[in-house]
Amino acid sequence: DAGVTQSPTHLIKTRGQQVTLRCSPKSGHDTVSWYQQALGQGPQFIFQYYEEEERQRGNFPDRFSGHQFPNYSSELNVNALLLGDSALYLCASSLSVTQYFGPGTRLLVL
Amino acid sequence: GIQVEQSPPDLILQEGANSTLRCNFSDSVNNLQWFHQNPWGQLINLFYIPSGTKQNGRLSATTVATERYSLLYISSSQTTDSGVYFCAVGVSSGGSYIPTFGRGTSLIVHP
Numbered sequence: 001d002a003g004v005t006q007s008p009t010h011l012i013k014t015r016g017q018q019v020t021l022r023c024s025p026k027s028g029h030d031t032v033s034w035y036q037q038a039l040g041q042g043p044q045f046i047f048q049y050y051e052e053e054e055r056q057r058g059n060f061p062d063r064f065s066g067h068q069f070p071n072y073s074s075e076l077n078v079n080a081l082l083l084g085d086s087a088l089y090l091c092a093s094s095l096s097v098t099q100y101f102g103p104g105t106r107l108l109v110l
Numbered sequence: 111g112i113q114v115e116q117s118p119p120d121l122i123l124q125e126g127a128n129s130t131l132r133c134n135f136s137d138s139v140n141n142l143q144w145f146h147q148n149p150w151g152q153l154i155n156l157f158y159i160p161s162g163t164k165q166n167g168r169l170s171a172t173t174v175a176t177e178r179y180s181l182l183y184i185s186s187s188q189t190t191d192s193g194v195y196f197c198a199v200g201v202s203s204g205g206s207y208i209p210t211f212g213r214g215t216s217l218i219v220h221p
Contacts, residue, residue: 033208042114042196042211043153055206088151097141097207099198101153 004102021076025093032074037088081109116212131182133197147194187219
């Protein structure tokens with residue numbers, strides 16, 4: 001049984017560019033959440049998708065958007081990248097309350 | 111929102127030592143998880159423990175929900191225990207649950 005997978009593992013972008021990160025949930029999980037983890041901090045909640053709809057959203061600007069597909073996989077899009085968007089982006093999937101995390105995508109914005 | 115404080119922020123141990131990590135939270139919760147983040151960034155579930163005590167090998171956890179804290183015990187520590195330990199808490203409502211993470215305890219175990 002494959003766990004949560006994310007792609008790519010690493011990414012380097014320049015300010016102003018756009019980026020798309022991808023997540024495949026654990027088999028049988030229907031809910032996907034995205035988190036941003038800055039260096040030395042705990043993960044911060046971005047948003048959660050359930051049944052292809054954004055169910056909840058954290059305190060992140062509209063530059064951060066997402067999508068969930070019928071197979072429950074998900075994308076995180078960030079527009080107009082800023083230096084401060086450099087972080088580890090984590091995806092978590094769940095069926096109930098217990099969340100399982102993927103390995104993350106390390107984004108560096110230059 | 112809920113405030114989560116973890117202590118100590120940093121911990122350095124010799125292999126074989128025991129340790130206790132603490133998580134305090136500011137409001138009533140019905141969900142609490144402990145995670146271990148390895149040096150490559152992977153968050154690994156350790157315990158789902160909104161109340162009571164659980165044990166898994168050398169690790170155990172206790173949550174006293176009425177007093178708003180949880181403890182993670184690591185016995186006979188090994189170098190592979192190194193990493194950051196996070197506590198995440200929250201309240202589930204209508205099938206939705208958004209955990210709030212603490213800042214973590216960074217553990218280094220020396221051989």
